[in-house]
Amino acid sequence: MPEDNKNDSHPKRSRERARSRAGTGPGAPAAAKAGLRSRQAAAKLLAAVIDRKTPLDGMLDPERGNPAYRELNEADRALVRAILNSALRHLPRIRAAIDSLLQTPLPEGARALEHVLTVAAAQILYLDVPDHSAVDLAVEQARSDPRNRRFASLVNAVLRRLSREKDEILEKLRPVPAMPGWFFDRLVACYGRDQAERISEAQLVPAAIDVTVKSEPTSWAERLDGTVLPTGSVRLRDFSGSIPSLPGFSEGAWWVQDAAASIPARLFGEVSGKRLVDLCAAPGGKTAQLILAGAEVTALDQSSSRLRRLRANLGRLGFEARTKETDMADFRPEELFDAALLDAPCSSTGTTRRHPDVLWTKGPEDVAKLARLQERLLRHALTVVKPGGLVVFSNCSLDPLEGEEVVARVVADGGCERVPVDAADWPELEEAITPVGEFRTTPAMLPLEAPFAGGLDGFYAAVLRRAGA
Structure with a gap:
């Protein structure tokens, strides 16, 4: 959905551009x-x-x-x-x-x-x-x-x-990592020093604006002065204007959504005619994707203001969903769903290109606490789908403690199995598919040639099937 993408201009020779009134002119x-x-x-x-x-x-x-x-x-x-x-x-x-x-x-x-x-x-x-x-x-x-x-x-x-x-x-x-020591050390431990340094440098580049289009991405790329990404998203050229002023916004032809954030909703496969629940739905970008794909969607969020925003965003797009204000941990549906999407609360350390304060407001204790919450929510998410139903678990953290390790524990305890993602289905993003078939994107992926900025938000996603089908 439309995000607050007040984009900085992209760096030129390592210097970000900003316009200012310096305020020091003579006689002023x-x-x-x-x-x-x-x-x-x-x-x-x-x-x-x-x-x-x-x-x-x-x-x-x-x-x-x-x-x-x-x-x-x-x-x-x-x-x-x-x-x-x-x-x-x-x-x-x-x-x-x-x-x-x-x-x-x-x-x-x-x-x-x-x-x-x-x-x-x-x-x-x-x-x-x-x-x-x-x-x-x-x-x-x-x-x-x-x-x-x-x-x-x-x-x-x-x-x-x-x-x-x-x-x-x-x-x-140049040799000084451009992130807090605790987090850089964690990246080195998880990804190795070379990849950690690549991620550290990549997150210095402000994120581009990506949009998810209802149809004809090539045509919309031409109209919006953009390029089509491997996810099907359209990435805009260095843009710093007003999003609502762009062609197609008022008509609801597209919505702002980082390319990596568009991946989880696509991992269900064919969903036309199926009943799905988006368990942490606001602001609604993934809900909109599922509706566009033909699913009958119930959207949950525990925040009334965020849910109002979701309804407004869906309204602009001409979409409808059942909405419910509730903590998903307390949600017990009368009828089980065919599938569920859990884009879980997380440390958001994969979004530092657009939210550079994240690494300074969070610490390792926050990551550990959120990982425990995610595991509890994932176990509950498996109870709201039918036996044989799918759960896609995702978040925008770069730390495997909040992703791979959560899923590994849940799968090891039984009651579900991992459904591997096939790298062949994701040309140009094969490096994002892990050996066990999960998605792991980082800001250092998806290099693009100027004038388009490369990179993706750091995202993790896995597909699980509830046992008993």
Whole structure:
């Protein structure tokens, strides 16, 4: 369904592009004040993500988000989003760059100062913001904060040197993994160092916009200035405009859905005339796929607001589904279904191209906790289908603890069997099929030639058949 895809422009020579009003022109005090407020807002939101593990999406809501963000005009909001996305994507490298320029480490408790430096460094190293503007506004930001006032000269010296030496510093930063140490170490353990490094680099590239079309993907690729992917999705060329303004949106001809997210619903095979349940359905992209394929779908979600969004999205597409507001763990249907889709709650570590805050708001304890929840939900999902019925289990985590290991335990306990996915059915995505026939995509897969961005969300999916048919 339509996602909030406020896409950054794609990198050019390792520098993401962003438009901003720098706010430091001669004789323009109002603009300078606006420029300062946007940097202050960026530092405040960065602190909320890093120090308090607050997800970014809610804080960037234009109506209910953080007040410092809401009070900005749209141009400054766009700048704040660009700064935060760049800072969070490159945070380990930004920290390493700053540390390399300090004669002594920052004082204990100087978190506010660190965030000021990080916001400025993100602009200098990765955004098309004039370096002098980033430096001057960071110094002014330090002076305006009693906690940082005495460090204003330090901010000035460090950032001016960063500006002078940025090309050399960027080259030295290449070996630094662009993700938290705990997660990179986990990727190395699961995928090996070479693949972990590929994933780390791939997640630096903002995700493209993919759409699932009702029919004629080749024709829609031409109309939308896109290309058809192996999944049948259409990937748009470097696009940063308004999704509803595109041809076919108002007519309900397609919906926004990452190509990897479109895979699980296709793993059921022929579903025409069958009764299916989508157990964690909102915002409804997979529900729409199943309806399009001819299934009679019941869609569950425990959130009333998310369910309203699902109904609105299906309405735009001209689709109908039975909907029910409930926790799927409590769902006990009067009549068992032919099949069930469980796109389970997860750590979302496969979506860092579009949600770079994920790795900074989650930790290994969250992954373990969510894996336990997924196993419980998967075992329950098998009880809502008929003997011989299929359950497709999926999530957007890169960690096998939340995917392969969950399914392996459930299958080992009996009561179901794994139905292997045939790699021959997925040309150009054969590398995503595991030796036991499960799907495992990563951001490093699906390389495409410019002007189209490659990559997929990290997704896992497996097909299980309930015993007893």
